[in-house]
Amino acid sequence: MRSLPSILHLDMDAFFASVEQAAKPSLRGKPVIVGGLGLRGVVSTCSYEARVFGVRSAMATAVARRLCPNAAYLWPRFAAYREISEQVMAMLRELSPLVEQLSVDEAYVDLEAGPYGPALTGAAPAEGVELVRALAEDLRADIEERTGLTASVGAAGSKLMAKIGSEQAKPNGLVLVTPGQERAVLGPMPVRALPGVGPATEQALRRAGLLTVAEVAEQPEEELVRLLGRAHGSGISLMARGLDGREVVPDRDAKSVSVEDTYEVDLVDRDRIMYELDELTRRCVRRLRAAGRSGRTVVLKVRRFDFSTLTRSETLRGPTDDERVIAATARRLAAQVNLTGGIRLLGVGVSQLAEYTQEDLFAQAAEAEEAEAAEAAQAAQAAGADERGEPAAEQAQPGPAAEPVVTAGARQPVRARIWLPGQDVTHEEFGPGWVQGSGVGRVTVRFETPYSGPGRVRTFAVDDPALAPADPLPLKEA
DNA sequence: TCTGGGGTCCTAGGACCC
């Protein structure tokens, strides 16, 4: 808690959807929905134009399609989002070395720890507040100038109020919470506004007759502990009274690595389940090794046909990054689980991570690159659904999703190409564009770039040799 | 209309040890 609003919380507005609109001129001003497009997909982010129709994050894509059938539905392009995220995070680090990244589009910044710290703490209170306001507005303007995207910022004397502020500022705004005003700002809000209060906590509080933050703030702490448990109860008691002394801490090490897949059709065949388990283990180990870590506890996750979810774990005698060891452990765990009736999700994870000390750094670097490429290919496979959301034929088959095929003139077998809506491509004659949809042997491409006007659409055969996947273009021309 | 994927933190019970 500080007397100056020197903690910022920055949150990019409708991040994935905004990147897509910036990259694809024909989508600007239109409803855009980014997420899983398969039968069991959910919405990651939607543009404000789509929210008008009631579309929300975490909603089943099938529901979104009914609410907003005319939106553009796109698969996420994580590589593009990460690139822009890094650009934005670098701008935050110019304001302070204390930047705590919460996700690809969200971070706290402690201004007092940075170059403006002395000016802030040395100024009269009113001047300090105005300096923070100016810094935050400059930051928002810089982000918009350098990326073309808008961000919302909250500034306050604590992480809690900075986050509340950025939420209130959305979209494209700044809200500065003057220290001392915390309880006045929080009081009228519904309890759900507090970070850490989800559906279950909201219900527990509602049953006790507590609907607003002010009502929670009036409760004795012991009562909240009784309702919600030790840690959660006392935490919420403090937050409701506007009290939060948490520091901004830059990047902590990851504590676990995990990989999971939900299948378009429930898995019933034991051999198929074991095959998929091995595939998940491979991906998990690749990520583990790419991060230079090893782990001691292996976790299997299973979601059954009825959505009931269970985990089984085994702790090994020492940390490992050996795929054979982890695969054998995962299989052992799976043998303990009743798999009858069908499985909609499988997951493999590793926790209790240790530093992985491997002398062969070259092998490690090669592995990291391989992991990236394989991950992309895997995403394309897992995503094998056409524009009407029908699973690709290979999906229901056991074994590799994409059969290797040999193309004329190439000795190397190449994977059958699956074109995902939103994907970047380039055509020998027409140049850069993106996939609008594909199906029945054809792929539709719109040829436009972040710097062009809205482009024209053309249709090709899915195996047209002139068409190739491409890297994302930067949103601003260099 | 039907529920993703990647994480973090907390709780509670049992085993085991001192």
Next chain:
DNA sequence: TCTGGGGTCCTAGGACCC
């Protein structure tokens, strides 16, 4: 013969966040 308390580790599940 009956009865301890505390600490740590492991496992499973649940809530929550983006």
